[in-house]
Amino acid sequence: MVQVLGDSIVVSATDLVGYLACDHLATLELGRAQGLWERPPRREDPELVLLQERGVEHELAYLERHRAAGRSIHEVQLRGPTTLEELRAAEAETLDAMRRGVEVVYQATFFDGRWRGHADFLLRTDRPSDLGAWSYDVADTKLARGVKAGALLQVCVYADRLTTLQGVPPERLVIVTGDGVEHPERLADYAAFYRTVKARFEARVFGDLPAPDTYPDPVDHCRVCAWFPTCMDRRRADDHLSLVAGMTRTYTERLIDDGVPTLADLGELPADRAVPRMNPRPLRRIRDQARLQLSGRRAGALLYELVPPDPEAPGHGLAALPEPSALDLFFDIEADPWALDDGLEYLLGVAWRDGNGTHEYRPIWGHDRRGEKAAFEAFIDLVIDRLERDPQMHVYHYAGYESGAIKRLMQRHATREDEVDRLLRGQVLVDLYQVVRQGIRASVESYSIKSIEKFYMPVRAGPITEAGFSVVEYERWLRDRDTAHLRDLAEYNRDDCVSTLLLRDWLEVRRRDAIIDQGWSMPRPTTTVAEPSESLTVCTRGGPAGGCSRRPVGTDRGGGGALAPGGAARLASPRREAGLVGVLPPAQSLDRGPRRRDCRTGRARVRRRGRTVGPVDRPPLPLRSSPGLEDPRR
Numbered sequence: 349m350v351q352v353l354g355d356s357i358v359v360s361a362t363d364l365v366g367y368l369a370c371d372h373l374a375t376l377e378l379g380r381a382q383g384l385w386e387r388p389p390r391r392e393d394p395e396l397v398l399l400q401e402r403g404v405e406h407e408l409a410y411l412e413r414h415r416a417a418g419r420s421i422h423e424v425q426l427r428g429p430t431t432l433e434e435l436r437a438a439e440a441e442t443l444d445a446m447r448r449g450v451e452v453v454y455q456a457t458f459f460d461g462r463w464r465g466h467a468d469f470l471l472r473t474d475r476p477s478d479l480g481a482w483s484y485d486v487a488d489t490k491l492a493r494g495v496k497a498g499a500l501l502q503v504c505v506y507a508d509r510l511t512t513l514q515g516v517p518p519e520r521l522v523i524v525t526g527d528g529v530e531h532p533e534r535l536a537d538y539a540a541f542y543r544t545v546k547a548r549f550e551a552r553v554f555g556d557l558p559a560p561d562t563y564p565d566p567v568d569h570c571r572v573c574a575w576f577p578t579c580m581d582r583r584r585a586d587d588h589l590s591l592v593a594g595m596t597r598t599y600t601e602r603l604i605d606d607g608v609p610t611l612a613d614l615g616e617l618p619a620d621r622a623v624p625r626m627n628p629r630p631l632r633r634i635r636d637q638a639r640l641q642l643s644g645r646r647a648g649a650l651l652y653e654l655v656p657p658d659p660e661a662p663g664h665g666l667a668a669l670p671e672p673s674a675l676d677l678f679f680d681i682e683a684d685p686w687a688l689d690d691g692l693e694y695l696l697g698v699a700w701r702d703g704n705g706t707h708e709y710r711p712i713w714g715h716d717r718r719g720e721k722a723a724f725e726a727f728i729d730l731v732i733d734r735l736e737r738d739p740q741m742h743v744y745h746y747a748g749y750e751s752g753a754i755k756r757l758m759q760r761h762a763t764r765e766d767e768v769d770r771l772l773r774g775q776v777l778v779d780l781y782q783v784v785r786q787g788i789r790a791s792v793e794s795y796s797i798k799s800i801e802k803f804y805m806p807v808r809a810g811p812i813t814e815a816g817f818s819v820v821e822y823e824r825w826l827r828d829r830d831t832a833h834l835r836d837l838a839e840y841n842r843d844d845c846v847s848t849l850l851l852r853d854w855l856e857v858r859r860r861d862a863i864i865d866q867g868w869s870m871p872r873p874t875t876t877v878a879e880p881s882e883s884l885t886v887c888t889r890g891g892p893a894g895g896c897s898r899r900p901v902g903t904d905r906g907g908g909g910a911l912a913p914g915g916a917a918r919l920a921s922p923r924r925e926a927g928l929v930g931v932l933p934p935a936q937s938l939d940r941g942p943r944r945r946d947c948r949t950g951r952a953r954v955r956r957r958g959r960t961v962g963p964v965d966r967p968p969l970p971l972r973s974s975p976g977l978e979d980p981r982r
């Protein structure tokens with residue numbers, strides 16, 4: 349937070365990280381520091397409170413590790429300094445502990461007259477410095493499971509001042525991620541990046557140049573930013589293009605450059621009007637989206653349109669809907685990213701329609717790793733049982749979280765691999781978010797399920813109506829074990845499952861409209877029967893070691909029995925023999941090749957100079973839903 353202390357502007361490592369995330373944030377913070385405007389009142393946000401609590405717990409756990417190892421610790425007493433004098437005193441206390449050679453300095457404070465910084469830890473090393481035969485490295489605890497650029501930038505600020513105080517630069521910047529893992533990084537690898545960002549930021553804050561004209565374009569940081577209400581109000585007042593569902597920053601810039609600055613302008617853009625540097629297809633898509641949002645706004649009603657089939661993308665949109673089956677399942681997961689070391693998928697919910705047409709719902713809980721494994725196995729067994737009874741059944745979900753979680757749980761627990769392979773290769777999972785995005789146009793700012801369900805179900809009631817609050821509710825249960833929390837969570841999850849079921853039904857009606865009213869061709873997707881995945885084929889050939897005992901089931905949605913000697917070519921497949929099968933593209937298969945993924949999170953890892961910098965982190969709590977920041981499940 350940019351501060352004015354005495355006659356000086358004082359900035360912090362957090363300000364620099366915020367500047368990296370959003371240029372407009374620096375504008376707002378500087379204006380506030382100069383007394384031009386106020387920050388919006390802080391609303392009670394249980395999710396942010398949860399994040400803060402978890403952060404403190406993580407920090408204290410790391411402190412406890414050092415204490416348990418018998419290291420000498422100095423805890424800087426002067427917390428939250430608010431004046432120049434206090435800041436100087438807190439740094440003096442830090443320096444005194446360093447000169448005494450304390451092994452761990454906790455809550456180290458730095459202040460050079462302009463920059464303030466509060467490093468979680470300084471760790472003594474054996475490298476000589478002006479202090480004596482030792483010096484210090486910096487360590488900071490972060491809840492994220494991977495090392496982010498912002499975290500490194502932050503510790504670079506501390507390292508900068510630490511270099512001055514001890515006379516030598518620290519060798520390592522240590523980020524302690526939420527799973528307790530220490531990630532040592534070399535300062536030299538980030539110094540140039542840090543200097544560049546810092547120089548730009550200082551020119552902005554302390555320079556004489558006029559302030560640039562920034563705009564609150566949506567960025568990831570909006571999810572946790574205190575200025576969110578201010579920025580959202582500004583976008584609405586401006587009828588900004590970011591209010592158009594599916595809009596990107598690049599499109600926004602190109603449209604504004606060409607004199608199309610608002611949603612209304614875009615909605616009224618003539619169909620034959622081109623925009624430089626924009627391909628006609630995406631332009632048509634966002635123009636049609638803006639037009640419908642504009643119509644809905646003017647009519648004061650929710651509107652939707654059917655998107656005609658795209659000859660260049662057959663099988664997409666409504667044409668991706670498989671034939672309904674009485675055994676279809678509707679699936680939704682609740683997860684707590686902060687539970688245990690690596691997050692917990694604590695509730696797998698499934699709904700289905702019983703013989704009377706009413707909804708059944710089954711919550712499958714797992715409150716620890718063993719429970720999570722048992723819940724996953726129970727869910728997979730439920731699906732396989734139905735698949736055996738009707739090979740045409742499907743599991744519907746909304747957006748990619750559920751399919752990703754299935755792979756992640758399979759890998760984490762090393763169980764039900766063949767069954768999952770069977771589900772993935774047989775395209776049993778159907779993502780209705782893709783169907784909606786490609787097949788329907790709606791007059792909403794976001795295609796999240798909570799926005800889309802306004803078309804087919806009443807507004808939800810109940811204690812939990814937002815995903816982020818479900819995490820908070822589960823965390824409350826972890827603390828007080830009051831079963832009322834679990835009851836509320838099951839209710840919330842059931843609503844999500846039933847919403848997915850009702851969405852499928854609503855889309856089926858839209859598909860029928862498309863065929864009957866529009867005369868569009870909407871063939872059902874071809875049922876796929878995949879070849880066995882590579883590793884399974886290797887197994888059937890004896891494999892490299894010749895001893896793999898994996899049962900090669902799951903290569904045929906209609907089958908599932910053991911593979912006949914001779915491998916994939918001899919798989920019994922009634923539907924293939926009947927000429928009903930298609931070939932699954934390789935990309936759809938379960939990748940068992942060399943991993944470029946974090947095996948715990950299933951997310952892609954970023955590689956730099958042969959080293960893993962970190963996984964693209966698990967998404968943070970879905971704190972806010974905002975146009976331009978769509979979280980489709982929420």
Ligand code: SF4
Nearest residue numbers: 370564570573576579
């Ligand atoms: S709400 Fe978003 S756009 Fe506004 S200042 Fe914060 S990060 Fe920037």
